[in-house]
Amino acid sequence: MQASIHEGTAVPSAAKVGEVMQAIAEHKGCGTSGGSGKASCGSAAGQGDLPTEIWEKVKNHPCYSEEAHHHYARMHVAVAPACNIQCNYCNRKYDCANESRPGVVSEKLTPEQAAKKVLAVASTIPQMTVLGIAGPGDPLANPEKTFKTFELINKTAPDIKLCLSTNGLALPDHVDTIAGFNVDHVTITINMVDPEIGAKIYPWVFWKHKRYTGVEAAKLLTDRQLQGLEMLTERGILCKVNSVMIPGVNDKHLVEVNKAVKSRGAFLHNIMPLISAPEHGTVFGLTGQRGPTAQELKALQDSCEGEMNMMRHCRQCRADAVGLLGEDRSAEFTTDKIMAMEVNYDLDTRKAYQAKVEEERVAKVAAKQEELSTLAGEMSDIKLLVAVATKGSGLINEHFGHAKEFQVYELSTSGAKFVGHRRVDLYCQGGFGDEENLETAIRAINDCHAVFVAKIGGCPKADLLTAGIEPVDQFAHEFIEKSAIAWFKSYLDKVNSGEIEHVERGDAEIRQGALISAA
Ligand code: CLF
Numbered sequence: 001m002q003a004s005i006h007e008g009t010a011v012p013s014a015a016k017v018g019e020v021m022q023a024i025a026e027h028k029g030c031g032t033s034g035g036s037g038k039a040s041c042g043s044a045a046g047q048g049d050l051p052t053e054i055w056e057k058v059k060n061h062p063c064y065s066e067e068a069h070h071h072y073a074r075m076h077v078a079v080a081p082a083c084n085i086q087c088n089y090c091n092r093k094y095d096c097a098n099e100s101r102p103g104v105v106s107e108k109l110t111p112e113q114a115a116k117k118v119l120a121v122a123s124t125i126p127q128m129t130v131l132g133i134a135g136p137g138d139p140l141a142n143p144e145k146t147f148k149t150f151e152l153i154n155k156t157a158p159d160i161k162l163c164l165s166t167n168g169l170a171l172p173d174h175v176d177t178i179a180g181f182n183v184d185h186v187t188i189t190i191n192m193v194d195p196e197i198g199a200k201i202y203p204w205v206f207w208k209h210k211r212y213t214g215v216e217a218a219k220l221l222t223d224r225q226l227q228g229l230e231m232l233t234e235r236g237i238l239c240k241v242n243s244v245m246i247p248g249v250n251d252k253h254l255v256e257v258n259k260a261v262k263s264r265g266a267f268l269h270n271i272m273p274l275i276s277a278p279e280h281g282t283v284f285g286l287t288g289q290r291g292p293t294a295q296e297l298k299a300l301q302d303s304c305e306g307e308m309n310m311m312r313h314c315r316q317c318r319a320d321a322v323g324l325l326g327e328d329r330s331a332e333f334t335t336d337k338i339m340a341m342e343v344n345y346d347l348d349t350r351k352a353y354q355a356k357v358e359e360e361r362v363a364k365v366a367a368k369q370e371e372l373s374t375l376a377g378e379m380s381d382i383k384l385l386v387a388v389a390t391k392g393s394g395l396i397n398e399h400f401g402h403a404k405e406f407q408v409y410e411l412s413t414s415g416a417k418f419v420g421h422r423r424v425d426l427y428c429q430g431g432f433g434d435e436e437n438l439e440t441a442i443r444a445i446n447d448c449h450a451v452f453v454a455k456i457g458g459c460p461k462a463d464l465l466t467a468g469i470e471p472v473d474q475f476a477h478e479f480i481e482k483s484a485i486a487w488f489k490s491y492l493d494k495v496n497s498g499e500i501e502h503v504e505r506g507d508a509e510i511r512q513g514a515l516i517s518a519a
């Protein structure tokens with residue numbers, strides 16, 4: 001299919017692209033939103049040191065801006081079933097509504113069904129700003145379906161940003177088409193730049209009617225991925241690189257990957273944990289390959305942060321995910337339901353809603369800055385983690401027992417910095433608490449000093465305290481960062497007065513049986 005070229009998608013001049021990419025390379029802070037006063041690309045207080053054209057692209061993209069992910073949603077449409085490579089962490093053979101792993105979806109869609117679904121979701125969820133194609137296979141191994149979907153959405157819902165995630169093998173062949181469709185955001189999953197390491201991750205790739213294996217396959221893949229990355233950044237398209245951290249295979253090597261992708265103009269690096277269990281039926285699951293612990297993952301992300309912007313809020317979404325990152329509303333939008341739905345796509349309503357969201361963001365950032373000023377002059381090396389139960393909007397607005405995940409913030413005299421999230425199984429089972437799930441939830445946040453909740457019952461409170469984690473419900477329905485900074489200030493006061501002694505916490509578990517996605 002020949003892509004239609006839309007107005008306004010002209011390739012910028014080389015000089016302009018050079019300026020912008022230079023600014024990207026120098027920019028730090030996206031996805032970290034620290035309280036250090038350093039600009040964050042998710043900050044509603046301003047665009048900081050970001051060029052306006054980049055700011056416009058990231059400010060309401062939930063994956064490219066950590067701050068935006070509290071407010072804006074994305075959706076994926078599963079129009080791309082085939083894949084042209086095999087990853088040892090992927091099995092697309094079966095679906096489970098409670099699990100997400102590479103390629104797991106409930107329904108595959110035609111481009112026409114996908115376009116209808118986008119309109120249905122956009123009418124129901126006005127904060128849905130981004131449509132991504134991320135599988136269940138590789139979007140560029142299914143170029144007709146992928147680009148037909150983009151064409152239809154460009155026509156019917158032009159305010160929605162288009163996003164694409166690929167393994168990169170076919171990328172160099174499609175860069176011009178991607179640019180022609182005004183796609184501003186492309187993710188490439190790059191797990192290695194050394195074919196010897198790649199041979200341990202990819203058993204084969206299929207290229208120009210031929211199957212390649214071993215080091216030869218990995219060499220072909222890495223060459224094509226890096227070529228595609230360079231071609232995209234030359235055209236001013238924002239590129240995010242996803243890497244799966246596989247302990248003992250590529251964990252140490254990912255520092256080198258980070259340098260390689262930064263030098264080619266990547267905007268953001270997202271290092272995700274391998275989630276691997278035998279029941280997933282993947283090669284790594286069946287051979288007992290473990291994923292990283294929470295501390296191992298954070299240490300690697302921290303070590304790469306000096307080099308470039310790191311994403312830490314990825315939820316490793318399903319290929320048909322709908323909603324805010326961390327929530328999944330895909331069951332509300334099955335094909336049957338969409339066909340029966342009265343779709344009322346109203347741009348004005350969407351804009352009005354988003355204007356309200358922007359007001360909330362400004363208020364949130366102002367509250368954080370005000371609280372941060374109370375830490376001025378504090379001298380302490382203490383850094384600690386806290387967990388937060390939230391339904392979104394940057395508020396502590398979820399009950400402990402209803403939380404499906406906890407967001408994790410690092411607190412220091414620099415402020416509150418989002419550093420990750422932990423998925424957990426529901427503790428509250430409607431009238432009673434599941435003790436086993438409580439234990440796994442505590443293990444998931446075992447590296448945290450406190451957990452901030454809107455409400456919590458007596459039993460879990462006691463168990464958390466026994467585990468050394470302070471349940472904090474005094475900031476119910478208040479802003480997360482402002483509250484966390486206020487709590488940290490009082491923690492420091494208690495340490496300084498000798499009322500409590502600061503102790504380091506242990507490691508935490510990343511829940512197995514969550515998901516991995518090609519996105
Ligand atoms: Fe989807 Fe990916 Fe676009 Fe986001 S997801 S195609 S960039 S709109 Fe986001 Fe999901 Fe992580 Fe992907 S949280 S898996 S990074």
Ligand code: SF4
Binds near residue numbers: 084
């Ligand atoms: Fe293909 Fe993605 Fe699965 Fe890898 S993870 S085999 S690229 S669908």
